[in-house]
Amino acid sequence: MKRRIIIPLIVGLSQMLIAQRGQPLDIHMDFELYDPPSTLVVPEHPTDHAKFPFIDVHSHQWNMDTQDLSVLARQMDSLNMGVMVNLSGRGGAKLKAMMDNVNAHYPNRFVVFTNINLEGIDEPDWTAKTVQQIETDVKNGAKGLKIYKSQGMRNKDKAGNRIRIDDPRIDPVWEKCGELGIPVLIHSADPKSFWKPLDEKNEKWLELKTHPGRKRSDTDPAPWDTIIAEQHHVFKKHPNTTFIAAHLDWYGQDLQKLGELLDEMPNMNVGIAAVIYELGRQPRMANRFFEKYQDRVLFGKDSYHPKEYYTYFRVLETDDEYFPYYKRYHAFWKMYGLDLPDEILKKLYYKNALRIIPGLDASLFPE
Numbered sequence: 096m097k098r099r100i101i102i103p104l105i106v107g108l109s110q111m112l113i114a115q116r117g118q119p120l121d122i123h124m125d126f127e128l129y130d131p132p133s134t135l136v137v138p139e140h141p142t143d144h145a146k147f148p149f150i151d152v153h154s155h156q157w158n159m160d161t162q163d164l165s166v167l168a169r170q171m172d173s174l175n176m177g178v179m180v181n182l183s184g185r186g187g188a189k190l191k192a193m194m195d196n197v198n199a200h201y202p203n204r205f206v207v208f209t210n211i212n213l214e215g216i217d218e219p220d221w222t223a224k225t226v227q228q229i230e231t232d233v234k235n236g237a238k239g240l241k242i243y244k245s246q247g248m249r250n251k252d253k254a255g256n257r258i259r260i261d262d263p264r265i266d267p268v269w270e271k272c273g274e275l276g277i278p279v280l281i282h283s284a285d286p287k288s289f290w291k292p293l294d295e296k297n298e299k300w301l302e303l304k305t306h307p308g309r310k311r312s313d314t315d316p317a318p319w320d321t322i323i324a325e326q327h328h329v330f331k332k333h334p335n336t337t338f339i340a341a342h343l344d345w346y347g348q349d350l351q352k353l354g355e356l357l358d359e360m361p362n363m364n365v366g367i368a369a370v371i372y373e374l375g376r377q378p379r380m381a382n383r384f385f386e387k388y389q390d391r392v393l394f395g396k397d398s399y400h401p402k403e404y405y406t407y408f409r410v411l412e413t414d415d416e417y418f419p420y421y422k423r424y425h426a427f428w429k430m431y432g433l434d435l436p437d438e439i440l441k442k443l444y445y446k447n448a449l450r451i452i453p454g455l456d457a458s459l460f461p462e
Contacts, residue, residue: 138415139415140415142409142412143408146412150180152452155181156181167179171204180206181205181207182210206452213246217253226271233277239279240277241281242280246258246283247260260328269336278338279336283345285309286299289311334361339365341395342368347373350381354384368397371407374410375406375426378434382434394445
């Protein structure tokens with residue numbers, strides 16, 4: 096009983112003393128605003144360009160058919176980006192127009208992947224027409240196929256059913272990509288935490304609080320494990336096709352499991368786009384992962400904001416400690432540098448992409 100009296104008394108006296116000194120106390124600050132600068136004094140090596148030229152295998156340029164590519168090229172030069180892969184080629188006439196613009200101005204600096212449209216999948220000729228589109232797009236310069244997360248998440252057939260990633264009607268598309276020697280970069284699902292209860296134990300609480308539309312459930316649109324299993328089923332069913340699972344396959348928080356998946360599926364590779372925050376909080380485990388799987392990981396960024404690349408360079412190249420990530424709602428924790436060896440950096444930055452994506456200009460990169 097005495098404790099209940101004493102504690103409020105102490106708090107009250109403290110507030111009174113502070114108020115008397117002219118320093119009002121605000122104890123009602125929203126948690127999501129709490130973001131104090133670090134007082135840690137350690138060596139810092141901010142990095143605004145990559146140590147080696149790199150290939151960004153995960154970018155989106157929606158209007159590459161009309162935009163002034165010289166602006167992009169100058170920004171790429173400042174970052175030491177050798178080649179940008181635009182995953183948003185759309186296909187058909189749009190892709191051809193993009194390739195015409197690229198070929199007329201910077202034929203060796205930009206690569207375009209095509210996309211497929213699942214509307215009409217119920218039509219009897221959808222598969223044949225889509226395979227034909229892939230062939231035509233590759234003839235027009237496409238170097239790969241990008242699959243958006245809408246496949247398996249939002250796309251529905253005429254009956255209103257979710258179109259599974261491993262829908263058998265899409266099998267000939269995967270096979271055609273293998274036959275043509277082009278990779279498939281696929282984004283399936285979202286972080287697993289988006290499916291967990293929104294409470295104090297959810298590591299993505301801040302992101303879901305600020306972006307509530309990202310919250311999922313086992314019925315919206317399906318369990319996370321189901322969607323990811325569909326993707327892996329495709330990988331296993333089409334061993335002659337090379338796949339790049341975007342965002343570390345959403346296993347960046349469990350690199351041991353990701354390694355097991357890579358061991359199980361030799362045609363699976365992973366990109367690090369939009370998940371550098373996972374690698375930057377576990378430098379020792381991440382280093383062991385890169386050491387073992389250095390031939391299976393590709394560099395990517397996703398949304399194109401040049402200054403955000405700086406965090407990627409700093410995580411990958413330096414041994415800096417406890418520095419901020421560029422989007423706090425993605426990761427409220429701090430980053431640590433991996434200080435990757437040069438040979439692993441070269442594989443991550445360009446060597447793996449040169450091997451996987453056909454027709455890239457290797458002369459832009461060191462041996």
